[in-house]
Amino acid sequence: MPILIILGLLVHFLLPRLDTIEDSLATLRTLKPWAIWLSLIMEVLSYVANGALLQSVVQLAGGRMSLRRAAAIEIGAGSVALVAAGALGFGAAIYKWTTKRGVDADAALLASWLPSVFDAAALVVFALVGAIELLHLHQLSRVTVVALSIVISVLTIVIGGAIALLARNDWLRAISIRAARLMKRFRPKWNDAALIGAADTASEIWQKLRGGGWVRPACCSLMVLTFDLLCLRYAFLAAGHSLHISLLLAGYGVPLLLGRASFLPGGIAVVEVAMTALYGGLGVPANVAVVAVLTYRLMSFWLPALAGIPIAVTLQSPGRRTTIV
Secondary structure (H helix, E strand, O other), X not given: OHHHHHHHHHXXXXXXXXXXXXXXHHHHHOOOHHHHHHHXXXXXXXXXXXXXXXXXXXXXXXXXXXXXXXXXHHHHHHHHHHHOOOHHHHHHHHHHXXXXXXXXXXXXXXHOOHHHHHHHHHHHHHHHHHHHHHHHOOOXXXXXXXXXXXXXXHHHHHHHXXXXXXXXXXXXXXXXXXXXXXXXXXXXXXXOHHHHHHHHHHHHHHHHHHHHHOHHHHHHHHHHHHHHHHHHHHHHHHOOOOOOHHHHHHOOHHHHHHHHHOOOHHHOOHHHHHHHHHHHHOOOOHHHHHHHHHHHHHHHHHHHHHHHHHHHHHHHOOOOOOOOO
């Protein structure tokens, strides 16, 4: 459904406004270098905040990890997710590399999924703000509203379920025991201590979260998207177009949410098409929207994905445990 909505947005908003390819190339040649550098810096800060989120969750679980190592793990895991089972590959990479750093297995297991809960919550907030602004500007069709409602509802249920499992340790422990039994059917030698131990650690984390431990991870997840939004802002400035913050937010959160719902790695093509179409519908010249969005995606997705390949190789190498500290 998200892909059909994106195609509808493309046909309705972008194609009637699309100028010649030469216009986009001309805009590309006039990009302002200072704004490009600021856009890159904002995205670097976004990934640093992402590392801080992982670090804060590891610390909640009683482990220790440097910010540099945490950021490297996030970038490397993002590249792994592109070629290995998406979110499952992402979580598996984080689990393996955090345990390799010396973090307890139960803490690493929680670190493999709990940061994603905070990320999803922050994304829902940004998407809701953008959707409200788009509704105010009459830029969302009924079909799109229904689709967004479904996606947000599903994410809310997932987030609520994760919170419920943290709050009810008996539920989480029962699920862990059943999952351990299921795993032993396929792998009799599999050690279930980490899975059951993670349930006990989750109870301790819940107590810390109730005591205010949620503040730092929540702030980190909001900073991830805030710096990412600033990356997009400077991409538009590089293309010679300044957007009001309300218009910038209107075209930002909804495409990212639809990209997440598409289950495509990084929302490839879905985010680009949806974001370009929405900004075109909001009055941004088509050539500017195309260049700015593609510049933003280069900074926020493609460059980190490429940079993550050697990082993942380094983290995976058995003889380089202390290369990234």
